[in-house]
Amino acid sequence: MIGTQVVAARNALTHRWQRLSSFVGDQEPLAVATVGIMTIALVSALVGFLLVSPFTIIPFGIFLIAASYGWLNYQGLTARMLTLSMTVSTILILLLITLFIFMKSVPVIQYESQSVLGVSVPGLRMFTQVQWDAVSPPIRYSMVPMIHGTVMVTTIATVVAAPLGVSAALFLSEIAPTTVRELVKPGVEILAGIPSIVYGFIGFTILSPWAADQFQITGQGSYLFVGIVVGLMALPTVVSVAEDALNSVPESMKSGSLAMGTTDWQTMTSITLPAAFSGVSAAVLLGVGRAIGETMAATVMLRGVPQLTKPLYNAFYGQATLTSLIANNYGEADGLQMDALFAAGVILFITVIVISIGSQYIEWQMQRKLGGES
């Protein structure tokens, strides 16, 4: 089994190599040389930049010269090489982000090791106790309070954004007359455009004092209202992705249902929504991803004390989320505490990437199911 796979992989590789060499053979030797120099220069510039070398500018200059020479003489090939390197850069950036935030969080993961059955598990203590104390010994960097906060905020935000977002998407894609849609759709987009710090500012100056008064809580900041504000911010994501999903349901399916004499609401609930279900759930997932990563509103509106609320389901008090922890503490943090902030970043990053890949997988499934037409 594995043997055949290896053979297949080798065949694919040789096939690719043959295609590449025949492609190179078709080009002028000088053009190939130019592109080769460009590639080498660009890679060395990148390496130089990674190594914090002051000489980075030299290979970069060579790259620029080679690129302009290529552009003047062999435009097609140069353009192809340039666009390829630009494409690779997106992957590169994601890899660099992963690499750097992981690297920075290694010390605190080692510090927070805990032994289980005699085996030391790095980073385990971040999740087995709830103490965050960066000043007085024992110094502990627990992530549990912040994970709790993020879960609380995200849950409330999802409860707000998911039903409202899906219903608004239904409205935009199936119900609204053209003129109304032309008005509401930009409105939803603008809702996404309002900077998070402005949401946070309004929440901080208006909503938080109001909530403190209404629920007679001590001090300001509650997960409940941060969740509602973050839900409002995640709403546009849910709406636009869910609307795309609903639009991708073939018109023939809807018309077929309507021809059976159903009302359009029946068509929506029994044909369109089920057919687009995976796309709509991907939309909700992406909304959840947005809510998890929302920083400024949470930072400004929460108390910023890394603690659990008492009792755990007390949403009227808001302490800190993973994002607000970073934004609150980056200023005075150094050494191990800064690394702990990176650990929080790693948790955020992993969660969000998993959600992103999951929702893409769901969307692929849906495209395959609805087949061919899109």
Added chain:
Amino acid sequence: MAGATETRLISRDTSGVDAIAAVTIGLSALLFALSLAALFEIITISDPVAGIPIVTLLGGILVLLGGVVIGFGIGSYVGVVETQPSSSAGLVASATFSLVWFALGGIMAQVIGVGGITWLPIALIIGGAAFAVTAVLREDIGSTLPAGAVTLFIGVVYLTGTIGPAWIWELSWEQQASLTAEFVIPVGTLFCALLTGWAAAKTYGGFGARGRRMGAYLLIYLNASSIVGVLFILIAFTTLKGVPGLFTGATVGLGVGPTVFGVTLPISLPFVMNGASLFNEFQGVLPAIVGTIWLVIGAVLFAVPLGVGAAVFLTEYAERGRFTQVVEVATNGLWSTPSIVFGLFGFAFLVPRFGGNKSLISGMLTLGFMLLPLVLITSREAILAVPDEYRDASAALGVSKWQTIRSVVVPAALPGVVTGVILGVGRIAGETAPILLTMTGGTFVPGGQTADVIGGFQFTATPPFVANPELLQATTALPFQLYALITAGVGLGDTVSSPEQFQWATAFVLLFIVLSFYAVGIGARYYFRRKLQHE
């Protein structure tokens, strides 16, 4: 679009019942508005209106609505009202009502004060009963009786004064919180108004398929209009609060303003034309505005060529396969990466490579990384939308692939790309979290420190031969300025005459700049689309 049902094939005459149902919907809408007003303390629930306390008034309307809704159901059931009900109200309605009654039962049990978890079985029984009524009985009873009963019950509670303006329920939690009448009464009313409105809309449609459509449409339209309403309120509120601060010390007249490109402006607006200084009569946020502009320029210069180039490669050169799939995953991953993680990355990766301090260029590149996936995704869509006939026609003329791309594909896709870039810029211009860790300095920046990138270039004898201290300096930007103003809080009193006005004015200027990007972007898209349709 499913437009086939727009003509009503079956049309009943408008009967008296329809009229009553319409009035009920209207009354529910009024109640909805009233409770919103009470929630946000535009009206106070303890104040009387025309001699009647508001709580009593709300209770009275609720009892009336509840009674009418139950009346609809029973009337339809015994055949007085002509309807076409289905055999059951459906699973969604059943689940909703059982949840509502479960919560209501639980709260009642807790308030009455049964010990331990005795409230759970009580709530379960009541919720189960509601489920049975909704799911088993015919639709007309199933969708009106539970809704009407909730409303009637809550109305009676308000009428009898069981929950009055002074009512309070202290949750005995370790971190103290209470539910007060000011919150519970409006929210309860709001909720009941939704239920009765929905039930009355169903009656208006005569239950059955048309009734359900009516009920659902009512809620969906309400949802859509409240989203637009929230947007409108947010913008209007910020504008109202921000404008006084913006125009503090503003003067209009010949030669009062600063000199720009040799022309003296006839208007002076200190808030956006001054920095902060002890000697200023009026403080301003000019350095922050200039910082934001440079940030945007830097990010665009970095991300747009990269994103558009990658989009060209992905759509024109690359064959769909493993590689494009990986790029797609990476792009979407970058799109969902939280902004604060970009900030951390910039802090760990860029800051040490640009002199070890927070700097303008680190902020530019960090925002550029954020902008890249947005540009890539929208450009790719725009390029994919260019019809293949264009490419074929160009290729048939014997033009090489790259020339086709350059002179046919990219120009045709340009409107979409430009729109995408503008919307993306609007998004990053308001970002705070990434620049927090990579770029920003103090709260109040003197006008003298306004970044002057063009004038800052110098050539040096040592590698890297080009230096620009302006790019390597920490500066400020509008979103950060607002954040700093919020966290600085009361301490502002010494430097600004009215800190609150100053904060709101900053928020307004930020919102204004960001929304102008959006307005231009959306307008451009609209314009290009109309042009395409006319061709």
